[in-house]
Amino acid sequence: MDFPATSRQSPLRPCWAEIDTAAFEHNYRLLSSMAGPACASLAIVKANAYGHGLEICAPAAVRGGAQWLGVTSVEEGVAARSLCPSARILVMGGLFPGQAAATLAGQLTPVVWEPYQLGELERAAEDRRATLPVHLEIDTGMSRQGANLADLPAILARLAGASPLRLEAIMTHLYASDDGTGETTAAQLDKLERALGFVAAEPTLRPEFLSVGASAALLGGESDQIAALAKRFRLRPMVRIGIGLYGVAPRFNPPLADPLHAAKLAQAGAQLKPVLTWKTRITSVRSIPAGTQIGYNGTFVATEPMRLALLPIGYADGLDRRLSNRFSLLAGGQRAPLVGRISMDQAVLDITEIPGLAPGEEVVILGSQGAASVTAYDHADASGTVPWDVFTRIAARVARIGRATAG
Numbered sequence: 001m002d003f004p005a006t007s008r009q010s011p012l013r014p015c016w017a018e019i020d021t022a023a024f025e026h027n028y029r030l031l032s033s034m035a036g037p038a039c040a041s042l043a044i045v046k047a048n049a050y051g052h053g054l055e056i057c058a059p060a061a062v063r064g065g066a067q068w069l070g071v072t073s074v075e076e077g078v079a080a081r082s083l084c085p086s087a088r089i090l091v092m093g094g095l096f097p098g099q100a101a102a103t104l105a106g107q108l109t110p111v112v113w114e115p116y117q118l119g120e121l122e123r124a125a126e127d128r129r130a131t132l133p134v135h136l137e138i139d140t141g142m143s144r145q146g147a148n149l150a151d152l153p154a155i156l157a158r159l160a161g162a163s164p165l166r167l168e169a170i171m172t173h174l175y176a177s178d179d180g181t182g183e184t185t186a187a188q189l190d191k192l193e194r195a196l197g198f199v200a201a202e203p204t205l206r207p208e209f210l211s212v213g214a215s216a217a218l219l220g221g222e223s224d225q226i227a228a229l230a231k232r233f234r235l236r237p238m239v240r241i242g243i244g245l246y247g248v249a250p251r252f253n254p255p256l257a258d259p260l261h262a263a264k265l266a267q268a269g270a271q272l273k274p275v276l277t278w279k280t281r282i283t284s285v286r287s288i289p290a291g292t293q294i295g296y297n298g299t300f301v302a303t304e305p306m307r308l309a310l311l312p313i314g315y316a317d318g319l320d321r322r323l324s325n326r327f328s329l330l331a332g333g334q335r336a337p338l339v340g341r342i343s344m345d346q347a348v349l350d351i352t353e354i355p356g357l358a359p360g361e362e363v364v365i366l367g368s369q370g371a372a373s374v375t376a377y378d379h380a381d382a383s384g385t386v387p388w389d390v391f392t393r394i395a396a397r398v399a400r401i402g403r404a405t406a407g
């Protein structure tokens, strides 16, 4: 079999994701300029940079100008630290028992809200005679993580006391900033304002940042209200940008009510560049007569003669099995339907309508080929999920290859 040069240079199973670092840097610059110079733009690289590869994306974010990176866990933070020695790294998912020493050693900045987290961090900081900045999360309505308003005064009094922890930011997470009416966010910001009143009542606490909002808040215009609230309390806004960096504009449901914001969203959406292209190569091609069954349990039966291409990619690579018989990939610059059940490690494409395809030919699972493209939303809609899930389910065994290709 004569596979083109790229696969001969690196003799791997041909199933890989190309990560366009120039597109990623462009997206960071675009989004941080939308946020404006008064706002700190934290680049979210949690979950292996949304499946795009931390090793590729964290340094690219820093090259794009990011001073802050956001990860989920101390483990991810330690990995990001080794890649980006001078970035600030926010650990957003909480600190687990026994992880305080690693947090300090990695110069990570933890999001905190539980008294046990404060206790562990205080002991570890005292051991090192160090001061540790922390970001305090407030639960303003998501009921996931963050301190309740009722518990807040005690936490603030503790931080205002002899604690080696320094309150650097007040943070909350918006749970429906993709609701174009903005109603849930307004209610969350009201609650946040009450929390900020408690903070202001402890004059020795001087947090610098108000960390609120993800891509949807920035792209949908809620960041204006957040900036106004920050200003009232003399805080600097910080926005935590995830999915937009990876080239996907969130969808709003119901759509944005404000036409000005809708126009801004459309404009930014058109300027974001896709970052990831997931590819494979045809392993073998066969012709089958009418009546032939394809794949496990013969869920597809050919009604006429067909040409089939075998692909070395399956649900173990992250190609959702629910796409069996109901999705198409790109081969020869055209859509080619997946036929039969997607197997663990293989899938079959109908290439009857695409002449000239042979083993070694590139197939695009997600991304563009010529003028055609398959987007993360196409995958998500067909499998009943969201782009975040489509990206993060791309398996570890799929090699990520970084290269700067954006024009």
Ligand SMILES: *Cc1c(COP(=O)(O)O)cnc(C)c1O
Residues within 6 Å of the ligand: 044, 046, 092, 173, 213, 214, 215, 216, 240, 241, 242, 243, 244
């Ligand atoms: C993942 C995450 C974000 C980024 O969300 P996007 O919608 O992908 O921009 C922001 N803040 C927190 C706390 C998160 O966990």
